[in-house]
Amino acid sequence: MLEILFSSPKEARTIYAIFRSIRKEFLSELQLINDELIKISPKSWDVSLEQIVIPGFIQFILEYKEHQFMLSILKEEYYFVEEIEQQQILQIANSIIDGERTDIPRIQGLCPRDEVLKETLGMFLKPELNFSFASFQKFRLHQYIARLREYVEVAIEEYKLEQEYQSFIQSLRDYQCEQKSKLERISIVHKEGYVVYDDNKQHLSDDQLTAYVDQGFIYQHPMYIDSNLLAPLVSIAPKEIFVYTNDSIDGMIQTIQNIFQEKVRIHSLAEFT
Structure with a gap:
């Protein structure tokens, strides 16, 4: 027992x-x-x-x-x-x-x-x-x-x-809200990487994106911030961001949504024209 x-x-x-x-x-x-x-x-x-x-x-x-x-x-x-x-x-x-x-x-x-x-x-x-x-x-x-x-x-x-x-x-989020928008609209096409376009759907090169970056803010920031995409986006502070992707749970895209919130619109790749 x-x-x-x-x-x-x-x-x-x-x-x-x-x-x-x-x-x-x-x-x-x-x-x-x-x-x-x-x-x-x-x-x-x-x-x-x-x-x-x-x-x-x-x-x-x-x-x-x-x-x-x-x-x-x-x-x-x-x-x-x-x-x-x-x-x-x-x-x-x-x-x-x-x-x-x-x-x-x-x-x-x-x-x-x-x-x-x-x-x-x-x-x-x-x-x-x-x-x-x-x-x-x-x-x-x-x-x-x-x-x-x-x-x-x-x-x-x-x-x-x-x-x-x-x-x-x-x-x-706070920083970009305080900035004056340098471009009204940004489009991001996400395939293997990220390709950025301006209001007129003109491709923005890496050099053009880098030129927008507020280096002082990036230098002082305590955490690493992606200098190729996230830093330019925050510095540009667009009023609208259109993201074209077939992978909406991609980490970078989710980060962009968390920062820009209601300014972000997600579309499929097929919708980019």
């Missing part, structure tokens, strides 16, 4: 419901006693461990405890106390965990956290074991918590980069 003691009735009821939802009647008997003690009497230990106990624990930890763990890491180890910051960083961490940010080198090749938990539980759980979940959490989850810490650290780095990017965008 496996006995697990919980200090929180809510946690005990939650994991008991999980065990029941995945239980095979002929494999295990389950009991919840006084909303604090779960007893599992497996008819086949190996099968019950593989099909009920370990999957149930993993589901409980990932769905009900992981957010709490990461929040504790943020507050106690990295001293993020503002709720808005916490939410934004944890949102980034969750997107990393869910595989939405695969381009971050540091997280590539990391063993999935459910596999970490599976290995930990497999080494710990034994027949006729009595333990408290609080002790298990404190003494046995070091490897899993270390994995979460890696995700949190990467999320903090990404959060800071995004904050810097937003500050960068806002400074360019």
Whole structure:
């Protein structure tokens, strides 16, 4: 018999419901006693461990405890106390965990956290074991918590980069809004690169674009600004920008949209005449 003691009735009821939802009647008997003690009497230990106990624990930890763990890491180890910051960083961490940010080198090749938990539980759980979940959490989850810490650290780095990017965008937005427009309209044709045209659809060469750049502003700017396209656009401060592209999610195009906002019109390449 496996006995697990919980200090929180809510946690005990939650994991008991999980065990029941995945239980095979002929494999295990389950009991919840006084909303604090779960007893599992497996008819086949190996099968019950593989099909009920370990999957149930993993589901409980990932769905009900992981957010709490990461929040504790943020507050106690990295001293993020503002709720808005916490939410934004944890949102980034969750997107990393869910595989939405695969381009971050540091997280590539990391063993999935459910596999970490599976290995930990497999080494710990034994027949006729009595333990408290609080002790298990404190003494046995070091490897899993270390994995979460890696995700949190990467999320903090990404959060800071995004904050810097937003500050960068806002400074360019403010600057171009203060400038007198040197050209009413700019057209940008995006294929393999970016080709710029003036009000009359006349091609603007690199030298012509460079001539518009306010070198003083670019020099003083704390972040790198693309000197071939973005710097001339901000210095020209056009009232309208027509972008012709078949890839509207291109990074540079999105940056132009973020800076110039309602001044930007996106069209397909086929519409450029």
